[in-house]
Amino acid sequence: MKYEARKKAILILKDGTMFEGKSVGIDGTAVGEICFNTGTTGYQEIFTDPSYFGQLMVTTNAHIGNYGINEQEEESEGIKISGLICRNFSFDYSRINADENLLSYFQKQNFVAISDVDTRALVRYIRDKGAMNAIISTDTDIESLKKQLKAIPSMDGLELASQVSTKKAYTIGNEDATYKIAALDIGIKRNILRNLTQRDCFVKVFPYDASFEDLSSFEPDGYFLSNGPGDPTPLKNAQKLAKEIVDRNLPLFGICLGHQVIALAHDIPTYKMHNGHRGINHPVKNLLTGKGEITSQNHGFVVDKEAVVSNEVLEMTHEHLNDQSLAGMRVKDKNCFSVQYHPEASPGPHDSSYLFDQFIDMIKSVK
Known part of the structure; x- marks a missing residue:
């Protein structure tokens, strides 16, 4: 032009x-x-x-x-x-x-x-x-x-995952891979699937409204809740699914919206941020190792940090160093963890890709 x-x-x-x-x-x-x-x-x-x-x-x-x-x-x-x-x-x-x-x-x-x-x-x-x-x-x-x-509705309370989720379940990767992962698509990114298949996983991706019975029929070794748009609060089905997986102590990893869904499944509230975090240079501290990570982030809602810290079942694992908001957590004595940011970041940074390895290690420990 x-x-x-x-x-x-x-x-x-x-x-x-x-x-x-x-x-x-x-x-x-x-x-x-x-x-x-x-x-x-x-x-x-x-x-x-x-x-x-x-x-x-x-x-x-x-x-x-x-x-x-x-x-x-x-x-x-x-x-x-x-x-x-x-x-x-x-x-x-x-x-x-x-x-x-x-x-x-x-x-x-x-x-x-x-x-x-x-x-x-x-x-x-x-x-x-x-x-x-x-x-x-x-x-x-x-x-x-x-x-x-x-006439535009507020993002607060708005359910959008249904508008970006797959309509039909599909598979990706090698059928003969070592591990099978059932992923709930509430806005999944392709590079998440690449990170899983690169770690010898055969993945089946399910629509946002799939039930635990749907996902478990794949006989997966682990479960994954994806990123996605909108407010996590209306996603009642996803919250129910997360609770059923955790209650059965099956390996579960959540990213971004999936992380918020896991929190809500434990009655931990989320709230809309003033601006949100969107960029590829957000500093996060891993509280378990003491190491820092430069991360890619994209979210306008966040999990209530104080509610997690005071909860006997959950443990805060990562903290955003700019505003001290909660960036990651795990369920004590269960095979479940989640982060607010994007470890699959493309084109980068790649500081947090170890979280996919952590997920595989979790699966190995119970397989």
Whole structure:
């Protein structure tokens, strides 16, 4: 695309604050809860991460699209964020193994993105005022856009896992692998499945509403609860499933939304954060080893730390060093642990990949 004058675009926040920008070339309107990611690479993984479903993404990195698109780096089938807000959109790219430019990737999915927004000012504003609903559009009828914005439901209490979960169970990996894993898909990322299959696991992925009987019919050696979008509180079926697995003392590992589901299964509350954690440089301390980890995180809800610390059944295992929030826990005397962050992080960091090995070791101990 030429760099000539592009159509004006607008961003309106729920509180009425407006930012101007330009369309990258696709007309339309997108709505959702606005959030920002501080990662300097991995934009394709961010765009296709099911955990971001229902959210407008602000990228703090100044250049988006500069290394193009590679279909092998998608975390799911297609884009999951609602819309994109960036500073500089790169119509050209420089990367040998890229398949296409970012604009053509967006055009195929009729995805709305706006650029030339003062993202530094925007992120500072969101950081201070908190996450809120917003709308982006190439339509500049402000009153009409504000009316659409009012109709967007709050992320607090919103169940979204059903909209990104697989409709039918499927398997991945070698049928003759040493270990069999039953995974509940409440927004699962492809790199999680890669990490499991690389550790000699044959995985069967089940829809969000699958029962314990469904998962156990696979005769798995271990169970896994995935990441995903929205509020964990409405996921009553997943909470019931987690409780049944833990009560039977079967190996269980949960990541992100799955971690929150395990907490709720133990009557530990979760709550919506002011902004959430989204980026690839979040510092976490493993309280069991004393070691630090640089982690990838993407969540707007968190488990109540004080409720875990005071609970006789649970133990806090990881702490976020920026705000001391709970980043990991385990069930005492049971084969269950979970983390709030993403040990499968792609393109990185990989400090936390040992958690998959820990899961396999747990399975070995009871197999």
